[in-house]
Amino acid sequence: MTIELDRPPSVFDAGFPSVEYDHLPRPEDAHAVLRQARAQAPIALGPHGPELLTYELVHAVLRDPRFTVPPGFTLAAQGITAGELWDRVASSLLSLEGQAHHRLRRLVAKAFAPRAAARIRPTIAGVIDDLVTPLTAVGRCDIVTDVAEKYPIPVICALLGTDRADWRLFSDWTDDIMKTFSWEAAAAEPTIVRSWRELDAYLGDVIEARRHAPTDDLLSELVHAEDDGDRLSREEVLMLASTLLLAGTDTTRNQVAAAVETLCEHPDQWALLAAHPELVPNAVDETLRYSPIGIGLFRSAPVDVELGGVTIPAGTLLLLNGASANRDPGAFADPDRFDVTREFSSQVLTFGGGVHFCLGSHLARAELIEALTVITRRMPNPRRRACAPWKPLTGVTGPSALPLEFDTGF
Numbered sequence: 001m002t003i004e005l006d007r008p009p010s011v012f013d014a015g016f017p018s019v020e021y022d023h024l025p026r027p028e029d030a031h032a033v034l035r036q037a038r039a040q041a042p043i044a045l046g047p048h049g050p051e052l053l054t055y056e057l058v059h060a061v062l063r064d065p066r067f068t069v070p071p072g073f074t075l076a077a078q079g080i081t082a083g084e085l086w087d088r089v090a091s092s093l094l095s096l097e098g099q100a101h102h103r104l105r106r107l108v109a110k111a112f113a114p115r116a117a118a119r120i121r122p123t124i125a126g127v128i129d130d131l132v133t134p135l136t137a138v139g140r141c142d143i144v145t146d147v148a149e150k151y152p153i154p155v156i157c158a159l160l161g162t163d164r165a166d167w168r169l170f171s172d173w174t175d176d177i178m179k180t181f182s183w184e185a186a187a188a189e190p191t192i193v194r195s196w197r198e199l200d201a202y203l204g205d206v207i208e209a210r211r212h213a214p215t216d217d218l219l220s221e222l223v224h225a226e227d228d229g230d231r232l233s234r235e236e237v238l239m240l241a242s243t244l245l246l247a248g249t250d251t252t253r254n255q256v257a258a259a260v261e262t263l264c265e266h267p268d269q270w271a272l273l274a275a276h277p278e279l280v281p282n283a284v285d286e287t288l289r290y291s292p293i294g295i296g297l298f299r300s301a302p303v304d305v306e307l308g309g310v311t312i313p314a315g316t317l318l319l320l321n322g323a324s325a326n327r328d329p330g331a332f333a334d335p336d337r338f339d340v341t342r343e344f345s346s347q348v349l350t351f352g353g354g355v356h357f358c359l360g361s362h363l364a365r366a367e368l369i370e371a372l373t374v375i376t377r378r379m380p381n382p383r384r385r386a387c388a389p390w391k392p393l394t395g396v397t398g399p400s401a402l403p404l405e406f407d408t409g410f
Contacts, residue, residue, distance in 0.1 A: 007306075007311055008309055008310050008311050009310055009311065010310065010311050010313060011043060011045075011050045011307075011310040011311065011312050011313070011316070012050070012313075014043075014309075014310045016041050016043045016044055016045055016050070017036075017037045017040045017041055017044050017045070018044065018045045018046075019033055019034065019037045019044040019045070019046050019051060020033070020046065020047055021033045021034070021393055022047060022392065022393060022394050024393060025389035025390065026389060026390055027291065027323070027390060027393060027397070030295070030323070030393050031323070031324075031327060031336070034053060034321065034323065034324040034327070035324075035327065035336075037053060038054065038324055038328065041053075042054040042056070042057055042308055043057070043308060043310070046319060048074070048077065048317055048319065048394075049316055049317040049319060050312070050316065050318055050319070051296070051318075051319040051321045051324070052296075052308075052318065052319070052320050052321055052325075053321050053324040053325070053328075054324075054325060054328050054330065055325040055326075055328040055330055055331035055332075055346060055349070056328075056330065056331075057307070057308055057320075057325075058296070058320045058321065058322055058324075058325040058349055059325070059346075059347075059349065059353060061299060061318070061320055062297075062320060062349070062352060062353035062354045062356075063354040064354075066301050066303075066305050067299040067300065067301050067305070067318070068097045068299065068300065068301070068302070069094065069095050069097065069297075069298070069299065069300075069356060070299065070300040070317060071090050071095060072086050072089050072090050072095065073089060073094075073095070073180075073181060073298060074181070074183065074185070074298060074317070075089060075180075075185060077317060078183065078185055078186045079186055080185065080186055080189065083189075084193050085180065085185070085189050085192055085196075088196060088239075091239065092239055092243055093105075093239065093240060093359070094243060094247075094356075101355065101356075102355070103230070104232075104236065104240070105355070105359070106227055107225045107226075107227050107230065107231075107232055108222060108225060108232075108240060108359070110221070110225070111218055111221040111222055111225065112359045112360065112362065112363075113362070114362045116159075116218070116221075116363070117362040117363045117365070117366040118366070120155065120158060120159055120363075121366055121370070123154075123155060123158045124155050124366055124367055124370045125370050125374075127151060127154045127155055127158075128147075128151060128370050128371050128374045128375075129374060131146070131147050131150055132147065132374050132375060132378050132379070133378075135147075135379070136378050136379070136408060136409065136410055137408060137409075138408070139405055139406055139407065139408040140385070140403070140404065140405045140406070141403070141404060142401055142402060142403045143256075143257055143260050143261075143375075143399075143402035143404055144253075144257050144398075144399055144401050144402050145401070147256070147257075147260075147371075147375070148252075148253045148254070148256040148260075148398075148402075149253050150167075151252065151253065151256060151367070151371065152248060152249045152252040152253055152367060153167040153170050153171050153174070153249055154167050155248075155363075155367060156170065156244065156245055156248055156249060157170065158217075159217065159218045159244070159363070160203075160206070160217060160218050160219050160241060160244070160245070161206070161215055161216075161217025161218065161219050161220065162202075162203075162206055162219075166202075169202070170199075170245060171249070172195070173195045173196075173198060173199045173245075174245060174246055174249045174250060175250075176188070176191050176192055176194075176195035176196075177192055177195050177196050177199070177242075177246055178250045178396065179191070180192050181395055181396065182392075182394070182395040183394060183395065196242070199242055199245070200238055200242070203219075203238055203242065204234070204238060206219055207223055207234060207237055207238065207241075210223045210224075211223055218241075218244070219241060222237045222240055222241065223237055244359075244360060247358070247359075247360055248360045248363060248364065250396050251293060251294075251364065251396060252364055252367050252368075253398070254293040254391075254396055254397060254398025254399075255287070255288070255292075255293045255364070255368060255398070256367070256368060256371045256372075257398050257399045257402055258287065258291045258292075258293050258398050258399060259283075259284070259287035259291065259368060259371075259372060260371075260372075260375055260402060260404075261399050261402050262287055262290060262291045262338060263283075263287070263372070263376065263382075264382045264384055265338075266338050267381075267382065269283070269338065269339070269340050270380075270382060271376075271380070272340060272341075273340060273372060273373075273376040273377075274376040274377050274380060277373050277376075277377065279340055279341060280369050280372050280373045280376075281365075281369055282340060282341065282342070283340035283372060284365055284368045284369055284372065285342075285344060285348050286338065286339060286340050286342050287368070287372075288326075288348050288350040288351075288368075289326040289327075289332065289348040290327075290338045292322060292323055292326065292350040293396055293397050293398045294322070294323070294350070294395070294396055294397070295319070295321060295322070295323045295393060295394060295397075296320045296321040296322045296323060296324075296325075297319070297320045297322065297352055297356075298317055298318065298319055298320070299320055300315055300316060300317055300318060301314060301315075301318075302314060302315075322349040322350055322352075325349050326348060326349055326350065331345070331346040332345075332346060333345075351364075377410065379404065379407075380406060380407045380410055381406055381407045382404050382405070382406045383404065383405045383406070384402075384403065384404060385403035385405055386401070386403050388400050388401040388402065388403075
């Protein structure tokens with residue numbers, strides 16, 4: 001006779017608290033909700049599924065091969081399981097798993113290494129300086145519209161080797177395509193697909209030119225990338241280039257604005273960075289921990305998985321709440337205190353972890369370091385002119401506006 005061991009209860013039947021913060025105007029409001037739930041249990045039930053709240057669970061699942069990126073991210077939950085948009089997202093580097101994912105990461109690893117970000121560092125510095133210099137004479141600006149929104153696209157254009165004068169085209173395409181990763185993707189599907197086709201047509205022409213006449217840029221590296229005779233197809237180069245554009249644009253825009261807002265709310269920290277720019281790299285880690293522009297990452301499992309004393313049913317959409325994990329007192333001392341001199345005993349989870357750790361993290365950090373170095377030095381004594389809410393807290397978020405006044409002449 002076989003004795004079947006009792007299985008842990010389903011995550012939906014374990015009595016975990018419920019959380020809802022989509023409607024809240026600012027991240028600190030969401031953190032209050034998450035802090036209360038985390039004190040009760042390591043998991044909560046959110047509006048889209050279970051949410052892992054503790055550093056230990058989020059860190060573990062990011063590295064657990066039993067959990068994978070849900071095919072199509074959140075498209076299936078919105079009724080999109082086929083068609084051009086589904087095919088594009090399901091075949092992207094962000095969605096691939098196993099050998100297919102490993103192959104692409106291996107082929108592009110050199111192009112996204114730290115030295116690639118270092119090579120473009122002078123361009124990054126020039127872009128942020130060009131944006132900030134005119135503002136220093138008037139002593140006021142909106143950080144979102146005057147700096148953050150204009151900052152990453154010229155950098156990406158330089159990295160890809162495309163015409164910087166076309167940055168507005170790239171910006172508009174990005175705005176449309178990024179709706180794929182929101183909860184409004186179904187309504188925006190025709191617009192998303194149209195813009196994605198236009199982006200492919202533009203990049204396709206550049207890729208063909210690079211095949212015959214390579215230059216010193218990322219597209220040339222991708223076109224000619226090789227590992228033991230294996231090369232990227234035209235479609236794979238297109239996918240990787242568009243992934244970089246999308247992942248490296250909206251996230252950087254919002255993270256720069258979020259970091260500046262946080263520093264503005266802590267003027268002593270702003271002044272400290274202005275006086276000691278060598279602290280800026282550490283400050284970037286602290287802003288990524290304290291004020292990330294994404295609540296977390298979704299995962300699912302093809303079979304039932306036991307985790308944290310409960311069963312996660314197969315196919316469950318699971319949110320790894322990195323924003324909560326980054327404020328977990330079990331991983332970070334005094335986690336609700338913002339401190340640019342913090343000594344980190346745990347890795348900040350904003351860039352993810354495991355096999356899907358953000359491929360563009362080196363570029364993102366370089367852009368944040370240059371931005372915060374210039375802004376804190378050349379916009380001293382900042383004063384907020386108004387307080388604006390953030391964009392919806394699900395998906396990529398950030399301040400919707402950030403009007404500042406500051407001393408001139410720097």
